[in-house]
Amino acid sequence: MVRWGGVADDFTGATDLAANWVARGLRTSVSLGVPEADQLPRLAAMDAVVVALKTRTAPVADAVGQSLAALDALRGLGCTRFYDKYCSTFDSTPRGNIGPVGDALMAALDADVAVVVPSFPANGRTVYHRQLFVGDRLLGESSMRHHPLTPMTDSDVVRLLTPQTVNRVVSVPLPVVRGGPDALRGALRAAGGEGRAYAVVDAVDDADLACIARATADHVLVTGGSGLALGLPRGDGDASAAMPVEPGFRAVLAGSASAATRRQLAAARGSVAARKLDLAALRADPAGEVARLTRWARERWSAAPDAPVLVHSVDEADGPDDPNNAVGQNGQNGQNGQNGQDAVPPGGRPAAELVEEALAACAVAFAAAGARQFIVAGGETSGSVVQALGVRRLDLGPALAPGVSWAHGAAADGRAYNLALKSGNFGRQDIFTSGWEAIS
Numbered sequence: 001m002v003r004w005g006g007v008a009d010d011f012t013g014a015t016d017l018a019a020n021w022v023a024r025g026l027r028t029s030v031s032l033g034v035p036e037a038d039q040l041p042r043l044a045a046m047d048a049v050v051v052a053l054k055t056r057t058a059p060v061a062d063a064v065g066q067s068l069a070a071l072d073a074l075r076g077l078g079c080t081r082f083y084d085k086y087c088s089t090f091d092s093t094p095r096g097n098i099g100p101v102g103d104a105l106m107a108a109l110d111a112d113v114a115v116v117v118p119s120f121p122a123n124g125r126t127v128y129h130r131q132l133f134v135g136d137r138l139l140g141e142s143s144m145r146h147h148p149l150t151p152m153t154d155s156d157v158v159r160l161l162t163p164q165t166v167n168r169v170v171s172v173p174l175p176v177v178r179g180g181p182d183a184l185r186g187a188l189r190a191a192g193g194e195g196r197a198y199a200v201v202d203a204v205d206d207a208d209l210a211c212i213a214r215a216t217a218d219h220v221l222v223t224g225g226s227g228l229a230l231g232l233p234r235g236d237g238d239a240s241a242a243m244p245v246e247p248g249f250r251a252v253l254a255g256s257a258s259a260a261t262r263r264q265l266a267a268a269r270g271s272v273a274a275r276k277l278d279l280a281a282l283r284a285d286p287a288g289e290v291a292r293l294t295r296w297a298r299e300r301w302s303a304a305p306d307a308p309v310l311v312h313s314v315d316e317a318d319g320p321d322d323p324n325n326a327v328g329q330n331g332q333n334g335q336n337g338q339n340g341q342d343a344v345p346p347g348g349r350p351a352a353e354l355v356e357e358a359l360a361a362c363a364v365a366f367a368a369a370g371a372r373q374f375i376v377a378g379g380e381t382s383g384s385v386v387q388a389l390g391v392r393r394l395d396l397g398p399a400l401a402p403g404v405s406w407a408h409g410a411a412a413d414g415r416a417y418n419l420a421l422k423s424g425n426f427g428r429q430d431i432f433t434s435g436w437e438a439i440s
């Protein structure tokens, strides 16, 4: 039997891939970080294991080293096929890390060709003529061009990947995909026959993904967003084992500045008690700001124990394309508009780091106050939060939206949590209010 191993460059991406494998009937667990020995027996019983890393914006050598360590662990677990999961909006910089990590995995697995498939039509990501669309906009003209860590200003996947890799990058147009699995298999074989190559494959609907999945059935490595996993044939079994629900207070921690998160914040306004992080206060006295937020959360929970509290880091009311929402390229500054009341002093720490640390500290303090159910928005944010809580494995539960699921995870200190790690641009508008119903 094929056992899949996934290497994901952020934590929301890992649960995104896991949710899609579960939807295809594969029993899937997520290891938060490279699994340690005590986790191996449980993971070895799964049809698929995703190792969640926090390598999207890490230094290139770290990202490569961690990804290879993840690959070794997955091979040790008996995985025979591998999925290099990156963002469906190809979040990266001209240096990486999509290219360098893919290069290292291809070399380690001796793969001649690896497909590049960011498409995830259920979430509006499609690739046509190698251009990546987010809904009806080109990636480079979408709100992703304002991303604080990886602003995406180009849409051509071949052009985005080429400067990041030592391998050739070719594109496979939609008519070849529509020609069926045999035609596509032939095109991929030809691409790999001339030296190691990536093949950026057009895909605009789920049938295209199913064709790519069939044409790559003998590929040891595939790369992409999670959409390609939905192209796999559906197994018979029900892979979503009943997830334990952990009673406790509820919190939303939103460190995502993405357009969908902003819409979700706007939708929660008025019905969920919310506080925005005060960046100036955080810079002056981070522990004091977290203590203030924790006092506030305790007060809210004592008044309404079942109601969630929400801590967020950007203003929800502004439109996604409002330049005031640009929180600072590479998180290095935040001097723009209302979101960035925080001018970074010389030698000061990037606002993005302060935000991640503050939300992680809130998670720990809220957990100490009795919170057990968290919706976390943003991949980097989720990585910080889950690491701070000390959770090392997630078992998937009910789905909330394409690529977003509840999960259950136990921490080393004996506490257990229900966590929904939401990619910045995923999820229904009312997820912060209605997302709890699935675990009520």
Ligand SMILES: Nc1ncnc2c1ncn2[C@@H]1O[C@H](COP(=O)(O)OP(=O)(O)OP(=O)(O)O)[C@@H](O)[C@H]1O
Residues within 6 Å of the ligand: 010, 012, 013, 147, 148, 149, 255, 256, 257, 258, 261, 313, 314, 327, 328, 331, 333, 334, 339, 340, 351, 352, 353, 354, 355, 356, 377, 378, 379, 380, 381, 382, 422, 423, 424, 425
């Ligand atoms: N007001 C702010 N000023 C500066 N940086 C911020 C601010 N708010 C959030 N950030 C930072 O922006 C980054 C957002 O990345 P994150 O991955 O959490 O969200 P996302 O990109 O929307 O989600 P995903 O990666 O799942 O698409 C984090 O590093 C966060 O700390």
Ligand SMILES: O=C(O)[C@@H](O)C(=O)CO
Residues within 6 Å of the ligand: 010, 012, 013, 014, 016, 017, 086, 087, 088, 089, 225, 226, 378, 379, 403, 423, 424
């Ligand atoms: O693929 C996606 O868009 C998401 O899983 C993600 O990686 C966002 O961080």
